[in-house]
Amino acid sequence: MRAYVEAEPERIWSKLASERAVKPHVLASIAAGYASNEEELWDFFSKTFYAHQYGLGTMRAVLRRALAYLEENGMVVREDGILRATAFGRRTSELYIDPETAVLMKEALTSEGPGSLTDLSFLHMIAHTPDMWPRLRPYRRELEDLMGFLAEHEEELFFRPPDPELDAVGFEEFLGEIKVARVLDAWIEEEPEDSIMGLFDVQPGDLYRLVETGRWLLYAAQELAVLFGRREYAVRLSVLMKRVEHGVREELLQLASLRGIGRVRARLLYSAGFRSLEDLRRAPVRELLKVPGIGPRLALSIKEQVGGEISEEDLEAVKKEEWVQKSLLDYSS
CATH class of the missing domain: 1.10.3380.30 (Sec63 N-terminal domain-like fold)
Incomplete structure (x- = not known):
């Protein structure tokens, strides 16, 4: 522990130390209303570790290039010295993607x-x-x-x-x-x-x-x-x-959207003839239990998710299946 505490501190660098890294932040500061002109933009970024580490001159040069890129590509417009994000620029910022x-x-x-x-x-x-x-x-x-x-x-x-x-x-x-x-x-x-x-x-x-x-x-x-x-x-x-x-392929999207049904179970259900939510809604639980990978609890969960009716006969089938599984577990132990 002493070695770590008394060791020479490692040098750290601002993550804004590249033009590409700066662009999203310049766009966000304009789109969010933190900066409406260049002076406000300089002031906003002057408080960052990046400005402290590299100096205001370097910071302004990088910000100007980033701002020029955003203007050239239709993300920011300048009207009488006022900077405003376009619909394209605003949506880009909202989506958190790189300009x-x-x-x-x-x-x-x-x-x-x-x-x-x-x-x-x-x-x-x-x-x-x-x-x-x-x-x-x-x-x-x-x-x-x-x-x-x-x-x-x-x-x-x-x-x-x-x-x-x-x-x-x-x-x-x-x-x-x-x-x-x-x-x-x-x-x-x-x-x-x-x-x-x-x-x-x-x-x-x-x-x-x-x-x-x-x-x-x-x-x-x-x-x-x-x-x-x-x-x-x-x-x-x-x-x-x-x-x-x-x-999954497109035909499995409905099935795969169900809780507890991944890509493998969705394909098994589809191959067994259950190709839509309506098929599952109409299917008796005992028929779902015949599909590999579909246990009693999951079969009931499927019926609940699709709004299907669960009959007394279905509940009996579930109890029987759970009893069989419990018996097998007891036997294997």
Whole structure:
């Protein structure tokens, strides 16, 4: 303990010490009304550790560049010296996404679109943004497969890849984005988690974070699509967001939305003929108990969630099933 207390303090650095990190905060300070002109903006940021560490001169130069970026991309307007966030800027700030992410999404959502619009189009769109995390590095052994996949699906993408001869690093990063999109696509096509981790060499934590980040970015894209009047995109993004959230194909969304029903149980119910909430509402509990993975308590929970009736016969079936399970447990112990 003495070694830690008496040790030389480590140097710390402000997290605002980059132009990209400053942009969201400049936008938020204007959108929230903390700063309505440049002087108020300087005053607001002069109280930060960033200003203390780097000095007011450096701070102003970085803030001016960040503000110029926001104005050039239609997030902030200046009228008689007054700074005001546009609807685009305000929504970007409310969604807590990087302004650079919002600009890329705007570019994609307001364009004519790729030659062939698919789920991959939107999955790569979010993978192309700086907010997508974690970034997946393509391993050398994967490059040939990723380049083949890119050549086959390039017409589905909103963004074109860099020329590998002119920008080898950028091209490799683009292949990493393709890898992220493929992982998410495998997830929504109901590939088992072990299979995804083995096929793409990702860890469980990485897969979890990709799913969470993907769901958030698809929601943000949906909101921006509404803002830009692209209703057809908004509808597709809404469905895709739910598929990423649950990791299922579209036909399972109703079932997977039920509490206690994940992607595996949803597929088992669907395969057993229960393909909608109405099917579950009409089904006797004893029929649900025949589905693998559906125990007595879960069967009753399903019926309660869908508003189905539970008969005396159903309750007897549940009691019998619970008794059988208890007896098996007693026997095994």
